[in-house]
Amino acid sequence: MFTNEASAQSETGSKLKANLSADLVSSYVWRGIKQAAGASAQPAVSASLNGFTLGVWGSVDVTSNDHKEVDFYASYTSNNIIFTATDYWWDGEDALHYFSSPTDGNVGHSFETALAYTLPQSFPLSVSWNTFLFGKANKKANGDNSFSTYIEFNYPFAIKEVGFRIGTGFTPWASTIYGTDKFSFTSVHLGASKEIKITESFSVPIFANVIVNPVHEDINFVFGITLR
Template sequence: MKLDKLKIAGITVIALLLFVSAAKASTNNSGLGFTVQGDLVSSYIWRGMYQTGASFQPTLGLNVAGFSFTVWGSTDFDGYQASEGLANKEIDMTAAYTFGNTGLTLSVADLWWAGQGANKFFNFKSKETAHHLEGGLAYTLPIEKFPLSMAWYTMFFGMDKNAEGRQNYSSYAELNFPFSVKRVGLNVTCGVVPYKALQYYTNSFAVTNVALKGTTEIKITDSFSLPIFAHAIWNPRLEDMHLVFGFTLKP
């Protein structure tokens, strides 16, 4: 019980730090922005692992002065089979703060992928909840011609338990390098799990996500273009390969 209280206190402190930092920054920058968009993908792959087939993935976001709050979801097309436990539904909420031009971003995310029909979304009891709370730290090199980014994510509360029922603190680290060739934006990803984690089906250090993503646009009219993308993903740990196609709808 004491440990749970300490975790809750830690989450509260982090949230307050994010809020205070955003409030201070907003005195110098009053810009407010919203994100409303949706992706349709041929299959949903998360950190190199297959989740479900064709899915629609909406995003609703708010950002101001370096602070952002984003709600992202994924729903497949098996909703009518919810009674059989076959419908995939995920809702992720992320609060993040980017520290000016330092390239450093701190985030706290609530990941929930219990699926349609699981209900009890607001159950946050440590041993019962279907939520995963995850802290993240990302950094992008301040080099225009070499914009390599690196990130580390650790689950610190919720459903991520080991065989003994204790918090496993499953972690995932990722490198990303964006570049472009003619009209195509490209991004190379390498993701690893540093130690044993049931979430990623690993018993030790493992490479789980090697990917190349290409993005371009199809011009529909003079004022509207449709962004499309293709994503080749290899999971060396599971010896699995995926090729995903999708497009994005946004204002």
Template sequence: MKKIIFRCLFVIVAFCLFLDVKAETKSQFKISPGVDLVSSYIWRGVYQTGPAIQPSLALSYAGFSLTAWGSTDFNFASPAKEFDLSLNYTFSGLSLTVTDYWWSGEGARYFKYKDSHFLEGTIGYYGGEKFPLSLTWSTMFGFNSDKKANGDRCFSTYIEAGYDFSVKGVDLTASLGVTPWTGLYHREGTNGFDVSSVSLKASKEIKVTDSFDLPLFVQCIFSPNQDNVYLVVGMSF
């Protein structure tokens, strides 16, 4: 069943790429640094760390982008450390992404790829300002990290739908994330299809001075398959 799904997704992507051959692309080269400060780091409904700083650096050109993203918490005695690399191509509202995740922590061997990295492919869609619906399908497919106890691959998969809207000057994003089969996102002892995350994120720039606005966001996250709930506050620069 999983192989059939992957083949169907491949056909869809190949067809979209064929349609986009003659499409115009932006050829301007951009360098985009950024940083988030969060009260806790929650990834796809799963708790990762407490307060953390999360820098990023993206290089983009003609629809392609290469992004380095990291996270380090404030536990100075034994800091949790993550470093991810993503290669993305966006066209006609669709996007293709391959991400290398590494979150083994400070002191771990980064270049021991097979045992410490997770490789994931993502297909995404965004409807644009007139219909701001986003859909993503993400599946782990490489290295040895995403495996069951018997050695078979889990192909851990996360599917998310989100919708952007505004209320009284506050930007809101409502999202729902599910996992279709047993894998990385399940609490121990749970299996099969499950709801990973139901969230509402509110973002607004708070005016501090005439020349400085504070980019604040608050996100409420319900995680049914973890039997947990989170309220996260953060700043994005």
């Protein structure tokens, strides 16, 4: 995600950074699974200090009330390793019970922990492990926790002025959130991004992603622009 960044230097030398951005996408596809029927607006705000980041990300379907999402997260970065904890809220418009615990099976909070690592710049392959610990969407039919897990690999590269990213993601076991009953690939994707120069001092980042979901036999081609 492209961001607009501001920073402030404290008396102790620590540097506080703040980021603000918004994506406009033709459709919202998350880990190979389409989340909203139409185009979506996706704002993001975060603040970082000494490796710690607090942020919020959201998505709303601009063509209907089909989807509304607000996710708060906290992360820590050190030596190419990122640990993240995220509270997802997926219940959308008119749910009207946001202030409830993610351990309550009647509400839509889902809590996930994630660990990501990127290899050195000479071969910048990244891998992430993401596991849901709480949430009604994470429950099996018998009430047990499915610990829905998604593992993803990504590799970035560039051709002239276009940045590319190729990757894949899978569930290692049955998952209620991803709709799988065994080890399954839910995403095989190729993304491209570029900045379109409007004037000498202003440019607009654009991106496109082709996302194939093998287990659900689906494919999506997503286009987006970033405002920053």
